Amino acid sequence: xxxxxxxLRDAFGRFDAVDQAPDLLDRIERAVEADERRRLVLRxxxxxxxxxxxxxxxxxxxxxxxxMEMDWWILELITTAVLFAIxxxxxxxxxxxxxxxxADVFRANPRTGKSFIVLSDVAYYLIFVAYILLxxxxxxxxxxxIFGEVRAAQMQHxxxxxxxxxxxxxxxxSLNLIVLPIVGRLFTLNLRLDHETLKEGDRD
Numbered sequence: 748x749x750x751x752x753x754x755l756r757d758a759f760g761r762f763d764a765v766d767q768a769p770d771l772l773d774r775i776e777r778a779v780e781a782d783e784r785r786r787l788v789l790r791x792x793x794x795x796x797x798x799x800x801x802x803x804x805x806x807x808x809x810x811x812x813x814x815m816e817m818d819w820w821i822l823e824l825i826t827t828a829v830l831f832a833i834x835x836x837x838x839x840x841x842x843x844x845x846x847x848x849x850a851d852v853f854r855a856n857p858r859t860g861k862s863f864i865v866l867s868d869v870a871y872y873l874i875f876v877a878y879i880l881l882x883x884x885x886x887x888x889x890x891x892x893i894f895g896e897v898r899a900a901q902m903q904h905x906x907x908x909x910x911x912x913x914x915x916x917x918x919x920x921s922l923n924l925i926v927l928p929i930v931g932r933l934f935t936l937n938l939r940l941d942h943e944t945l946k947e948g949d950r951d
Contacts, residue, residue: 824839852931
C-alpha cells in the first residue's frame with residue numbers, strides 16, 4: 748500500500764469517527780422556516796407598499812380631475828411617503844438579486860464582497876434620504892398657482908421627483924454593473940501579487 752493510500756485511509760477513517768449532531772435536522776428545518784418567514788414578510792411589505800403607491804396616485808389623479816379639493820402640502824407629503832416606500836421596497840430587491848453577482852465578482856475574497864454589499868446599502872439609503880430632503884418643498888411655489896390646491900404644475904413637479912430618484916438609482920446601478928467586474932479583477936490580481944510576494948519572502 749502506497750503512502751497516498753495510507754493518507755486517504757486515515758482521512759476517511761477520521762470522518763467515520765465523527766458523530767452527527769443530534770439537533771442537526773432541527774436546525775436545518777428552523778433555518779428553512781426562518782427563510783420562508785423572511786420571504787413572506789418581504790412579499791407582504793412589497794404588496795402593501797405597491798398598494799399604497801397605487802392608492803396615492805389614484806387619489807392624486809382624482810383630485811386633479813376635480814373629484815375633491817386637496818391642499819398642496821398634502822400632495823407633498825404623499826409624494827414623500829411614496830419615495831420612502833420606493834426606497835424600502837427597491838433596496839431589499841436589489842440586495843437579494845445582487846448577492847450572487849457580487850459573490851462571483853469577489854469570489855477570490857468573499858469578505859470584501861460582504862463588505863461591499865453593506866457599504867452599497869449605506870450609500871443607497873444615503874442617496875435616497877439626501878434626494879428626498881433636497882427636493883422637498885416647505886412652501887407653495889408661485890408657479891403652482893395662488894389658490895393653495897393641487898394644480899397640474901405641482902403634479903408635474905412631484906412626478907419629476909419620483910422619476911428623478913428612479914433615474915439616479917438606475918444610472919448608478921448600471922455603472923456599478925460595468926465597473927464592479929473591473930474592481931473585482933484588480934482585487935484578485937492584488938491578492939495574487941501579495942501571495943507571490945509572501946512566498947518569495949519565505950524562500951529568501
